[in-house]
Amino acid sequence: MSKKESYEAQTEELLKPIAEQNHVEIYDVEFVKEGSEQYLRCYIDKEEGVSINDCEAVSRALSDELDRVDFIPEAYILEVSSPGLGRQLKKDKHLAGSLLQEVDVKTYRPVEGQKEFTGILKAFDENTVTLGVTEDNHTKEIILNRKEIAVIKLTLDF
Numbered sequence: 001m002s003k004k005e006s007y008e009a010q011t012e013e014l015l016k017p018i019a020e021q022n023h024v025e026i027y028d029v030e031f032v033k034e035g036s037e038q039y040l041r042c043y044i045d046k047e048e049g050v051s052i053n054d055c056e057a058v059s060r061a062l063s064d065e066l067d068r069v070d071f072i073p074e075a076y077i078l079e080v081s082s083p084g085l086g087r088q089l090k091k092d093k094h095l096a097g098s099l100l101q102e103v104d105v106k107t108y109r110p111v112e113g114q115k116e117f118t119g120i121l122k123a124f125d126e127n128t129v130t131l132g133v134t135e136d137n138h139t140k141e142i143i144l145n146r147k148e149i150a151v152i153k154l155t156l157d158f
Contacts, residue, residue, distance in 0.1 A: 007031040007040070007072055011062075014069065015042055018061045024054055027083045028090060031076070038076040040066075043083040050082045086156040095124045095152070102155040105131065107148045117142060118155055 001009070008029045019026050027043040044050055044058055059080040066078065089095050089103065098121055105117045119131035122141060129149060131142045 004031050010069075010071055011040060011042065011066070014065045015058075015062055018058055018065065019044060021061070022054060022057050024050060024058065027087070027094075031072075038074050039079055040072070040076045041079045041081070043081060043087075045083055055080045055082070086153050089121075089152040089154070092124070095121065095129070098154060099123070102157075103131070103152055104155050105129070105144060105152050106150045107144065108150050109148060111144060111148065112142070117144070121152075 008031050011031070012026060012029045015026055015029065022044075024044040024046045027045045028041075029043070030039075030041045032039050032041065042058070042062065044054065046054070059078065062080065063078055066072070086104075087094070089098055101121055102118065103121045105119075107115050107117075109115070111117075117131055117133060119133035119142065121129070122132045123130040124146075127146055129144045129146055129152065131144065132139050133142050
């Protein structure tokens with residue numbers, strides 16, 4: 001397990017009881033470097049959506065626990081937020097919760113001549129993601145190899 005994965009896993013364990021106490025679920029935890037800064041980002045969610053008060057309460061409690069346990073020696077910025085409307089679908093539980101919804105997918109290399117797809121998330125398994133894509137008034141299924149997918153996120157409709 002990499003240092004990054006270890007930090008994320010340990011943070012998620014600390015976050016579980018805090019999330020439960022605050023009636024939110026953990027959507028994702030990530031430890032990332034952006035520029036010269038390290039960020040520990042915790043995304044929380046609940047059915048009716050999270051408020052700034054939810055984020056603040058979780059952030060304060062988690063910050064106290066992180067200070068108490070102190071397993072991350074590097075300086076970092078803690079952020080607690082909602083995953084947002086156009087949330088990334090990184091884990092199987094995210095994909096399962098988004099079946100039959102419209103998603104945007106970007107691949108590392110062209111598939112059937114393109115790198116960006118918008119369609120209905122029809123199915124997924126360990127190795128593939130199946131989209132229903134409409135072209136010229138008919139829908140076809142496209143099966144993408146998960147290793148080739150750079151990003152999957154919910155489509156934002158305005």
